[in-house]
Amino acid sequence: MSSSRNLTIVAVIALLWNLTGIAFFFMQYTADLDALAKIDPYQAKAFSEMPSWQWAVYAIAVFAGLAGTICLFLRSRRAIPLYILSLTAVIVQFGYTFFATDIIAVMGWGKAAGFPVFIFIAALAQLLYARTAAARGLLR
Numbered sequence: 001m002s003s004s005r006n007l008t009i010v011a012v013i014a015l016l017w018n019l020t021g022i023a024f025f026f027m028q029y030t031a032d033l034d035a036l037a038k039i040d041p042y043q044a045k046a047f048s049e050m051p052s053w054q055w056a057v058y059a060i061a062v063f064a065g066l067a068g069t070i071c072l073f074l075r076s077r078r079a080i081p082l083y084i085l086s087l088t089a090v091i092v093q094f095g096y097t098f099f100a101t102d103i104i105a106v107m108g109w110g111k112a113a114g115f116p117v118f119i120f121i122a123a124l125a126q127l128l129y130a131r132t133a134a135a136r137g138l139l140r
Contacts, residue, residue, distance in 0.1 A: 007138050011072040014126055018069050021062035021119075029055060042106055054096055061089035061123070068126060077139045083127035090123045 028047060037044035068082035094116045097103055103112045133139050 003133075003136060003138055007072065007075070007133055010129055011069055014069040014072065014129075015066075017122060018062060018066040021065060025058055025062050028058075046101065046103070054093060057089045057093045057096075061086050061093055064089060065123065065126065068130065072130060072133070072139075075139050077134050079130040079139060080127070080134060083123070083130050087120075087123040087127055090120055094120065 031044075031047055033044045033048050036047070064082045064086035068079040068086060071077075071079035071082060097116070098112070106112075130139065
């Protein structure tokens with residue numbers, strides 16, 4: 001498989017991943033907290049108490065990831081700083097979640113950290129792929 005075709009496949013997968021992240025952002029930001037409280041009171045409380053700066057960081061994480069992916073499609077090196085921004089926002093977002101809230105005490109480390117660790121790995125993988133693609137001359 002050619003490197004260019006490989007880049008397109010990775011970009012499509014990254015696009016689907018980042019669009020999913022944006023969908024989750026909007027679902028969580030606009031969630032009906034009263035309805036959510038009937039199903040998961042802790043999550044409803046967490047969303048209602050989430051500071052506005054953390055919502056902004058969440059938005060930066062998902063939209064910078066999408067912008068980085070668009071740059072991959074365009075074969076642009078701008079993907080790298082956008083993926084760095086996205087990864088940084090992921091770290092800040094989950095750093096706050098794990099160290100400034102009681103999520104680990106309530107849910108336990110395994111349940112609380114599972115998906116956030118996966119998100120971190122995905123953000124890191126996008127960045128590493130973009131750097132590798134740039135080093136191979138696939139991004140200009």
